[in-house]
Amino acid sequence: MQEDASKTIDLLPFDYSGQVRLLPWIMAAMMYLGALSLAAFFATHSALQSWHQDVRGTVIIQVMVNAENDTEKRVKKIVETLTQTQFVTEFTVVEEEDSIKLLEPWFGGKELVGDLPIPKLIDVKYEGDKAGLQPLFDRINEIPDVLITDHQPWLEDLAVFARTVQAIAFWSFLVIMGVGGLTVILSTRAGLSINQDIISMLYLMGAEDEYISKQVEGYTLRHSLTGGVSGVLTAVMTILFLDYFSPQVNDFFLPTLQLNFYHWIVLAVLPFVGLAIAIFTARLSILYRLISEDPYR
């Protein structure tokens, strides 16, 4: 009984020091914010990929309605041209019902847009470089009142914005990790100051730097792991909560918080990365402090 008890004693009573008792809570908060920043980074990355996938190799041909030219004839001519073009892999003439549905969010239902001259839309998918389709576009442009829309240019602007958001998310993550490391340093220093007399006694009894460092690392390990795991678990719950409610508020352009398998793996590893940073900074901090206070250095 006595033997077991003696093995678990804390030589440096960090747990009794008010100033450093907050470490697990601070670590939990840092890990929570860090995990959310990382999730935002991943979500933006996924959204960017998804946008590019959706519009890459796609153009929309709009056939405007006017009194002088028969719309159906012009559509037929375009379809014939598309059929003869080598690089076009697939095309779909969008039904009027579907076109109205696309306009609904902006103009309302069929009863409101029914009288509007809604252009006929042809969704064209192609492979290879867009420059290879230039002869096709030239021939289609000869048909009156036809507009070829390429999403790529405006998507690039959106992508720049998304990449900025992504960079901010990653930068926030790095800052949060840095502040977490700083917290460990300050907490370790406070703990060392409070326990200065005990450390002096341990030295006097022949303790090596490694021995004293391990006492502090043991404390940091326990509390950083507890705080880190709690923080990341809370962040995961927040992500799942946001993901559950996101379909109700989501729009095509807004990134969802749906993470893939690898993203979850990274989030699961995050507390241990935080722990490694905490142990490393605590170790550096204590060794620096011990050596700097050595009268014979």
Place this chain on the structure above:
Amino acid sequence: MIRFENVGLRYGKGAEILRDINIDLQPGSFNFLLGPSGAGKTSLLKLMYFSIKPSRGRISMFDRDISTLSRQERPMFRRKMGVIFQDYRLLPHLSAMNNVALPLRIAGLSESQIQNNVKELLNWVGLEDRLDAMPATLSGGQQQRVAFARAVINRPSFLLADEPTGSVDSKTAKRLYQLFHDLHSLGTTIFIATHSKDLVHEFGYPCYYLENGILHQPR
């Protein structure tokens, strides 16, 4: 065993508080250091256990100049000495047993060895019934005996004590000195700083006298 050669000490840019100290402690000797309060006895002891560095001069221990010891070597030298303080300096969150066990834990002994040695030693100093007592629940004399046990548990070659009886009654003081005497008879070199002339005279061991930073050799 311990040799001071023209050692001087000043704190910061202040005046020298120890001047031209020369000491040569032979292995197995028992020496007192007598002097009034503020004479520099504690500073002299701090120099002996490397807590501070001399401003000048040379200190050797076990035939090594301690200024040449690397940071990695110093712990091994410290394990060869025990130190007892007037204010005991027990770790308040550890029981008497765990306080005494500290030097052995630091030295990396197994738990079973630690338990046996600590119990035996606490029995020797008459505290066999207070193994699990926390320092705050012990009397001054009991705390001093725990501090004594902690200092000697490693079987040090050299034992330093700074006013070890300064905070205990005369009966406890005599008992403690008897423990020092017993340890000396086992071959331990002992150096005790005190201001009690009576105890020094009672035991009759050589006595250095420190006054105004100057050390006078034993007569």
